[in-house]
Amino acid sequence: MEIVLTSAGLCVSRTDNNAYTLSIPDRGASCQISSTIGAHLTSWKVNDHEMIFLSERADLTGRIPIRGGIPLCFPQFSKFGPYPQSHGFARNLTGAWRFERAYNEGVPQGFNDPCVVLVLSLTGPLDTPRVSTPYPHPFVLTMTFRLYATRIALSARVDNPSPEPLAFGFAYHPYFRVEEATQVGVRGLQGVRYKDQLVAGPEGEATQAGELLTVDREVDRIYRGAPERVVLEDLRTHAAFLAVERRNISDLVVWNPWVEKSKTMKDFQPEEYHKMICIEPAQVDLVQCAPGGSWEGQMVLSRL
Numbered sequence: 001m002e003i004v005l006t007s008a009g010l011c012v013s014r015t016d017n018n019a020y021t022l023s024i025p026d027r028g029a030s031c032q033i034s035s036t037i038g039a040h041l042t043s044w045k046v047n048d049h050e051m052i053f054l055s056e057r058a059d060l061t062g063r064i065p066i067r068g069g070i071p072l073c074f075p076q077f078s079k080f081g082p083y084p085q086s087h088g089f090a091r092n093l094t095g096a097w098r099f100e101r102a103y104n105e106g107v108p109q110g111f112n113d114p115c116v117v118l119v120l121s122l123t124g125p126l127d128t129p130r131v132s133t134p135y136p137h138p139f140v141l142t143m144t145f146r147l148y149a150t151r152i153a154l155s156a157r158v159d160n161p162s163p164e165p166l167a168f169g170f171a172y173h174p175y176f177r178v179e180e181a182t183q184v185g186v187r188g189l190q191g192v193r194y195k196d197q198l199v200a201g202p203e204g205e206a207t208q209a210g211e212l213l214t215v216d217r218e219v220d221r222i223y224r225g226a227p228e229r230v231v232l233e234d235l236r237t238h239a240a241f242l243a244v245e246r247r248n249i250s251d252l253v254v255w256n257p258w259v260e261k262s263k264t265m266k267d268f269q270p271e272e273y274h275k276m277i278c279i280e281p282a283q284v285d286l287v288q289c290a291p292g293g294s295w296e297g298q299m300v301l302s303r304l
């Protein structure tokens, strides 16, 4: 292990395998990000408590995407784009993400906790064998990870250096660790239109009725125009324990595979659907980025 940065109670270290650990040790805050397989956050701890789900069966070789953590979906969300691989190629690209820098951002105005930052980047076009289907478009995707004592902020920036327009989608796909998925609810979606991805055609278009979206079956929904901030609540205590905020990202997806789908996932224990819920800030419709232009979309997670 190599120390990349130590500064005023903040630390960044790197393993031989190019996994980075950002930490604020005296606050029990840390996160781990692999730069070998995608730019994939595999752990986020607040007060030494793990917030992120990682399957016991996750494949950590890069052959398939890591099941759990925070996959980054680029250049599209799911199948909503021309690229043949669902959720795009970025999440399990091996050895292609580059370390840019790590630094102490100090205490941002309006906050009372310090912030440590890691920046990684991915540059296209990408050819075989790196990707199964070549992606011929030039781009730079820069990921900035900011760790605070009780929050983490991820910022994706896509630059289009080419003289041609660039169309792409993007999503953060965080798997949140919960004690029991049937005992949590997502608050903030009441009255929001969604597409139920499990119901084909117009019958799948619906409006969120209740105050809380709970999990008692397979859930796979794209909420269009959801509020920028939703919270995850414990149904037993009625306390919200996690906020998910997004900026400049159009949609919010909620996913839990439940019983039958879990059985079909080779990199997931059949009972693990009890232990996770995905709440995903997703730019489903493709962004049209002008020549020389850029786009930025942010996700902020806060332990409440």
Ligand SMILES: O=P(O)(O)OC[C@H]1O[C@@H](O)[C@H](O)[C@@H](O)[C@@H]1O
Residues within 6 Å of the ligand: 065, 078, 086, 087, 173, 197, 220, 221, 253, 255, 280
């Ligand atoms: O198995 P993958 O490719 O990681 O996708 C997991 C899920 O990701 C969600 O974002 C999608 O809405 C689901 O339809 C999908 O099943």
